[in-house]
Amino acid sequence: MTRQFPRATLIALVTFLLGTGVYYLTSLETSLGLDTLFQLRGVRPPPPEVVVVAMDEESETRLGVGQDLTRWRSYHAKLIQELQRQGAALVVFDLQFITPHIGQDSTLASAMKSAGNVLIADCLQKINSDDKEFSGREECSERHNALTAEEENGQTQQPGEQGVLLMHKIRPAAILARTALDHAPFSLPNDAGNPTIRAVWPFLDMFKESPTLPVLAWLYYLQDKGVLEGVIQSDRPFSTWLTKQRKQCFSDEQKNLDILPSPSDLEITFNTLICHEDGQYLDYYGPPQTFKMVSYSDVYQGKVSDLEGKVVFIGKSNRKFSPGKTDVFQTPFTDTRSGRMSGVEIMATEFSNFLEDRFIRPPFPAVLVILFFGLAVALVLTQFAGLSGIVASLALFGAYTGMALWGFSRSGLWLPIAVPLIQLPLSWLMSLLWSRWDLLDERKRILAFVRQVFPQWLPYISASPGEWYPDKGAIEPKSEQDVNGLCLATDIEGYTSVAAQHTPREMWALLNDYYQVLGYPVSSNNGIIADITGDAMMAVWMDATKTTQRLSACFAALEMELAVDKFNEATVTGRLPTRIGLHEGDMTLGRIEAGEGSYYRAIGDTINTASRIQGVNKYLGTRILASAAISTGITNVIYRPVGAFRLVGRTEPLELVEIVGMSADIKKIQFDLHQQFALGLNAFRLGLWDKAETIFQTVLDNYGQDGPSEFFLEFMASFQGNPPPGWEGIVTLQAK
Template structure:
């Protein structure tokens, strides 16, 4: 059991550490596992409230603006007016109105102010190493090339390569003041060729500013009327969100209500504000999965069902073309679909907020990897070799199925790439190496036993697995060996009755299974099965230190008792209650020739005495008896002396002890009973029959099935009426 536990823990820890390490270095779980879950799930229906108005190729041609975004400015005023005719909930521009256009901005600002529900995106500009590396979208970088972080007094000094700074750049003042609110929206630079899997909720590097999808979500909730008395109406929600984000620091939010006082919407808002600054986006599918209308169609009044919708306006390339800007890779993009526009990603993040559904693990990924390694380790240890590999493979398939189901249903993300591709093969390799090591150790043990006991067979054993040399003959060596060892004898109680009620084939099947159960504790505790005859088995322990030999045999006997009990509970053919006896002394291991047949077994008085001790169990109603010298100095074994006996065919009396269990398995009541039994047995051995009778009766009043107490009570009553002539405290048995 301890060996199995060590193997399970080793497989768990090794697979967890290697899997986690490889994932940290390669991002395997995100790059392969998460993307695979998306592809297995496929397209998901987006919320109907979300509409993308695409500044696409068709609109470029019909409005004759080309790809120059500055030429679109003159059309936005009429677009906003056309949208307001239909009554949308919000209009969100994913465009940077940084450069001023005096001839067009006033009309646009007037339309925006009249609408009262227009939100605009601030550009987030990021620089590294002075003016050499600028990251931003469109004119955000093109028109703002001045360094904004420099060392004091060193105006010409470039920034350190490792120093990265970020700043938001809003629209021109006339447009920013006309808009309902504005907030930044930031995506990773397309030149980095990275897949966009996460969206920013807050930009903590820029004074805890909320991003535009979050601001849009909160304004939409306000539009639906669910935020009454929850948020103030006298300040922009982007400002309120920043203040609340800063209050999330422990100890600063003294006005926050308890969770019990908050409704579902309040708790959801708190969860968005006060948790991670990024979330994994739950994409709905490939580009253009969200409802998308052409800018020119909306502009010309051809789209009429936009009431209470949230309209996201931005540049979209409907036709795949390399070299386009403001397009990004997602788990669903490929060479056929093309990349996804930034405005679609913004709309996706808003839709996730609206559904309160992002991709997130149900618990820390490290815990998932640890539990997966533990389950695989248990299966590989419980079912060794190929059965264990098959069981772990089926368990892995079940786990992957559960992960796919959770992902499809709720967006919960369980790791699959690292467990299946890293942890499972490593666990298999460890298991196979351990099986190989066990095989070699078992072979060494067998060879050592043969070398000690049957040296004449050594020349015929294979030098290595798979080899056999039957033609190798050597001089005949001695066929026996005298050793000092310990014998364990077993016998089945009522075997004759059981055999009489079953066919020979049924008894063969029953005994075959029974001896498998009986033999395992012997081999696992370094014992050797010396003989099996009918319903009896003989095992021996040799060539071990005396204390180790005694402890191993006692532990094997206790395990036999437990395993036979389980066997009898599950057996459908018959029960085989078993008695066990242990004795140590000199014995001979050798070959006996009977005609042309030879058999090897243990022979000697020690073997016979172990068998006689086993037989005493039927008198005392016990299961495991041993000569007292075996258990006398063992601290890990619970036993109780049961008296001196003169066995059949023996002149010298022998003190016996019942082996009860291990030291950590003794209850207080049993300990008390053992003490009472020792006192009663002492009275019996001194011939104090009346006192012994009373004491044994007191024990049986509580422990009605204690066999030794019942045996001595009956004997004391007989001796009280007819005392032995020469009593020395030894019980003479007249049967085996």
């Protein structure tokens, strides 16, 4: 024990220094640790008092306003009146009403004044001090694009060094600012280097300690509920009152805060918020649309009837995933399937965190946690040698992670988990190096003993510990592995003609970018790229349940389809439309020796069949085809059967399905098309070709282009509309 404690101390010190450096010098703990805690915890219910009214795609169509936010203003007055009629507690607009609209502002101002509970947003504009380039949200008036404009309309962050971003605040149009309950800015700290929104500012000290809109909404809601009675004394708008209190916190007048003694904890909460809080980490409730979200047009038309006592946040929010939209942000819960989160949802999240008094906070200084974890792991490793120590330390890390997750889920307490995960292998390495040192030291003593007592045995003892037992050589590992898995095959349509128009160097650069785009969906969905040859790629999934493999491969194929579309829109060298085929079965993964080199490949009929299936796409006009077995047991993916085919080189027919998309992305019109097509396919297979022809033609007339319907019409026409003798409902393809 006397010898082990110094070792444990040294291991703990080294891992503590490394962990502290990683924690303070990188964003790893937030980008990996905090996001992992959110994913492990999952969704938690948001407060029922909060509702988001989404200015969504459906409302754009119904109201005929498009994406121009200024065209919505004529509808806001009636919306406020409807919310007032239902008894909403508070109405918060995540919009800036900057440019005056003659003929609309008076009506809107009248509705705001009558309701008496409407909060609106100030505008923040960023100004590059070098080239005077301006950027701001959509409703920031262009006439404010000047440094002097803020002298009459707001406050300006003072210029600093060249190249910095200055910011100024623009208040709403005067008539609206007067009739609204209050107004304040709302800004999110995102940038290209750190695009994920994890923290917010309750106050913008750069604008003379101005509070932000969620803070105002929280105070006005507490006031509406009578909670502030006897706690805060103020006859001024809360935006003015909060600014004054914040300034007093940084002066000698802090003792004069207008907060009265109260038996509740609100006094402590307010003092902490006003005088001590800077940035706060948001406790997100889940992915986009976790809050109750209703369409703007539904509320406007009186179709929503349960808004009494609710805090209603109104803002731009796309309820369907659509790339390229503005005012959307990454959060720890957003991904390629959920899309990004709208700014109004983040505002509602911050308000809800205030309402629950629950932001993400560390219970202890991170350095203490890192120190004690490193010491605990070091003591375990010095008490248990070798594999036993590693297993015991893993159990310790598992218990610590479970405790961190419990505290995070229960109260939003944030213990670091990414840094301890780095400390763990470093502790193992140092422990193993010490074990190796001890082993070599022991070997020296053995050799010294043999040299003195049995010198005749010395020639038979190797100098290397790895060769103590030379008769027990390592077993040569197998160079191949038989597996049952799933193969995804891709091919570029029209690749030969594209290649003929460009130099080899241009095609190399194009394919290099293309395969990076194509490869990411495979790796992100736990697949393995087994081969890339020319314009074709093979990927495989194995070592998982069939359902998991099928779902992962379908997700990868759909993400590939989207990624290739974006790639083709962006490239100027040449478009590379891609066909995809999926099939599962037995295959062999192995190393093939060729001359002096060796190559790792996936081999077998499964690979060939997947390639043949992707080739059927060019006949059917589809993008993703799979053998019917792939669709068994999967959820969240929409597919449709497209018939039985006898592929080139195969005698047995194969039922194929088209992978159409994710359940949430499929519209009703596509379901109707699939149902009509299924009726036509059934008639085709039964030999009722007159009926099938009528149905397929109806599909094209009603729904426009549909590749499979066009294929079967052409196929039947080639036989003059009559099934050949011995018809079995199987289409035999004569070429790849």
